[in-house]
Structures are given as structure tokens and as C-alpha cells.
Amino acid sequence: AQSVTQPDIHITVSEGASLELRCNYSYGATPYLFWYVQSPGQGLQLLLKYFSGDTLVQGIKGFEAEFKRSQSSFNLRKPSVHWSDAAEYFCAVGAPNQAGTALIFGKGTTLSVSS
Amino acid sequence: NAGVTQTPKFRILKIGQSMTLQCTQDMNHNYMYWYRQDPGMGLKLIYYSVGAGITDKGEVPNGYNVSRSTTEDFPLRLELAAPSQTSVYFCASSPGTGFEQYFGPGTRLTVT
Secondary structure (H helix, E strand, O other), X not given: OOEEEOOOOEEEEEOOOOEEEOOEEEOOOXXXXXXXXXXXXOOXXXXXXXXXXXXXXXXXXXXXXXXXXXXXXXXXXXXXXXXXXXXXXXXXXXXXXXXXXXXXXXXXXXXXXXX | OOOEEEEOOEEEEOOOOOEXXXXXXXXXXXXXXXXXXXXXXXXXXXXXXXXXXXXEEOOOOOOEEEOOXXXXXXXXXXXXXXXXXXXXXXXXXXOOOOOOXXXXXXXXXXXX
């Protein structure tokens, strides 16, 4: 069965420091991969996605993620965090060839930004 | 485009009451989903639909019902509300299997 693990429940980063949020997935083939962000009281917004091709993908708000097949990982990075990045981040996987299936979400990582 | 809209934003129900959460999308997406989000638990799929007239259960369907009479609308019905249904409910739509989903702003429901 597909699954997504986000090992870090809560991370605190200083403003201006770099950020890496971890995501590991379990899936028999290469899935579609996504990172979403949720600000307090808001819905989920897509940051970036990976379907195929270049394993380093760029997203909105200066985020990037790297797909590593050998490690079944899709970690999210940002070189310099801003206070407005404080939010909850969700990694998700999609099965390209399974009709009717929904995305599988990890439990999320809450990012706090200290000044 | 408004994207995915949900009403109401907030609702308080008494145990045993029923209500319908509305969801509408204007992107002509065939796929639509209902999730619930509880603290520390991520999102859990309640029901989904791959097109008008077609619905199927997700991970946590008990206590809920859905219908899909049009491409645009995917209402979620709660019958006999219970405290365990206190949660934030998100509707989402997608252009196809495995593709990114577009989320509505959510409905915060409290059952007391």
C-alpha cells in the first residue's frame, strides 16, 4: 500500500536560515509527488509537483524539492526562510495509473520561524 | 475562476442534527474529493467522485453520504451528527487521476 512519512512533526528555523523538510514515500513505482502548504485557517496550496524528468523541481515562494528514487524521498528545501513561511507543510503522493485513487498525504510538518 | 468554493465556513451542530456541506468547482474537473483534517493526523479521505453520478468511499466514510449530480457540485451530507465528526472539512478537485488537487478554504464543524 502507498504511504507517506514526514518524520518531523515540528521544526523551528531562524529567519534567514535554510530549511529542509523531509518526506519519504512507499510506492511500487515512481509516483507523482507533491508538496502543499497550509497557513493557519486556510486551505492547502500547491507549492510544487514532480511527475517525471528533472529530479530537482522548482516551486512557488522560492521552494524547491529533489526526488531521490534510491532513497524514496522528496525533500523540500528553501535557502532562506522568511517569517511568512511559518505554516504546516504536507507531502503527498499520487498513483499515475490507478483510476479513481486520491492523493495520499503525510501527517504534516509544522514550521515555526524564529526572529 | 473562483476555483473550489465551500459553504459554510463555520458551523456548530448539536448531536443528532444533520447538515450538508456544499462544494462547488468551476474548473470543469471530473474528480472531486472530500477530506477531513484532525490535528496531527493529516488529511483523511471521506469520499471521492470520478464524475457526475459516480461516487466511492474513501478511508473514513462512516457517518457521511455524498452525491454528484453535476460536474460542478459535490455536497457532503452528515446524518445524525456525533462529536467524533468535529473536524475541518476540505473539498478538492482534480483534472485527473494522480494529478494535483485544488482545495477549497474548508469548513470548520463543531458537534456538541
